[in-house]
Amino acid sequence: MSHQSLVLTHFNQFEVKERTLVELTGDSAKVKILATAICGSDIHGSTGSTGRRFTDQVMGHETCGIVEKVSPGSNSDLLGKRVVINPVISCHQCEICSSGKEYLCRSRKVLGVTKGIDGAFAQYVVVPTANLALIGDEVSSTLATAVEPLAVGYHAVVRADVKPSDTVLIIGGGPIGQAIAFACARIGVRNFVISEPSESKRKFILSFAFMSLAPSDLSGFFESSARPTVVFDAVGNAHSFSDAFKFSDIAARIVLVGMDSPDLAIPSYEVSADERSVLGSYCYTNKEFAETAQWLGANSQLVAPFISDVTPMRDAPEMFEKLHSGNFEYNRIVISQDE
Structure with a gap:
């Protein structure tokens, strides 16, 4: 199927375009995206200065959505559930993954960062079901995008x-x-x-x-x-x-x-x-990510100011222009699929 995505067509230039969604394979899920935050690494990466973003790429890795479909044999209990997505995709077979440090997997890929892995600045995304964590109804979809950076902070504290x-x-x-x-x-x-x-x-x-x-x-x-x-x-x-x-x-x-x-x-x-x-300190374990989603559910009012601005995807190219100008004060901006 095709769906609308925010594509980095050239460095410093975005367009909302039709994109073909990959098929469900293995133990995976099709997630309808509700909201995705713009990470600082997306802002700097989209200029081409970091070497960690690419043209013809769909970025976005701090996201919340609803599970719309799962592959045959996957956990059907996830259908219709609101989830946040751990963007670090690991093999779950190597000795590092087996030790509980799957975020350090030598073959890891990162949603919206690794070349060829379309991210969540889109209407839909396909990800392994192992990367899904439930998020409580008390957390808005826009605030739920904070789980990923909050997990980064939590892992750093655990690491130390x-x-x-x-x-x-x-x-x-x-x-x-x-x-x-x-x-x-x-x-x-x-x-x-x-x-x-x-x-x-x-x-x-x-x-x-x-x-x-x-x-x-x-x-x-x-x-x-x-x-x-x-x-x-x-x-x-x-x-x-x-x-x-x-x-x-x-x-x-x-x-x-x-x-x-x-x-x-x-x-x-x-x-x-x-x-x-x-x-x-870099990312987080699956367990730390899921526990952070639960913690946010109990502390949503404390974290609420973390999201400063929300923009619909159709206006996202103009928002990136403002961010690149450096004349716009913000904390965390979310691209919403809710028109």
């Missing part, structure tokens, strides 16, 4: 083995930094602060009742407060990575989540002499 007694610094107050803050609150961390240079973003972060400081205020703040035992770099450039070491305590865990720069210098003495640990 954060305890409620830890003191946490989050560098970067964008959606991923916010997601890490939600994860800290989720596990009971009381002492965490977000470093964010933008005054407007700091004011926005107050809508979640999270503490946020300008980077220039961190030195004074940590003179009268315990230094962080865990630092999350949700930016990933030379300046943010330097701050992670500058403000962390000895033996701290530094977790690199942001991907702004492909190469970063590590201050080796601050790692070896003070025994800091440097960890990478």
Whole structure:
């Protein structure tokens, strides 16, 4: 069947076009898309600057929809259910998948990112049923798109083995930094602060009742407060990575989540002499993704401001133009299929 999709026809250029939907194979489902968020990686990738998006691609990996059809032998109980989609498609057969780390599968593919795998900026998408997680009716379809970034934040906190007694610094107050803050609150961390240079973003972060400081205020703040035992770099450039070491305590865990720069210098003495640990964090397990969907169901009011704007798919090309201009303040924008 054909369906309408938002296609990256050329870098910096989108068109809503008819696209042929792939057939159901194996244990898979056809999902009617309700809403899909625009990730920062979609914005930067659509310029061609990251090398992780391609022309003639349908992007979109933070999504919510309704299961309309399943392949023969698949779980028919999913039919008609509202779901969120884990975009990391793994083989579920290798030793890595068997160990519960299927997001690190060597043959993984990512919906809307991997070339040839059409994503959810579309009316329909076909995905493995193993990648579906139920989402409660108390969560709107637009807010349900937040499950994916929230799962990124939760996995980072799990990866760092954060305890409620830890003191946490989050560098970067964008959606991923916010997601890490939600994860800290989720596990009971009381002492965490977000470093964010933008005054407007700091004011926005107050809508979640999270503490946020300008980077220039961190030195004074940590003179009268315990230094962080865990630092999350949700930016990933030379300046943010330097701050992670500058403000962390000895033996701290530094977790690199942001991907702004492909190469970063590590201050080796601050790692070896003070025994800091440097960890990478990328996606999440299927279990963490499904548990995050459940958590959002119980905390939808807290997370509600996370989605700042909604646009119908027909207007999505113009929305990407606004995003590329850099003159538009937003937090997370959702493309809705509900006209």
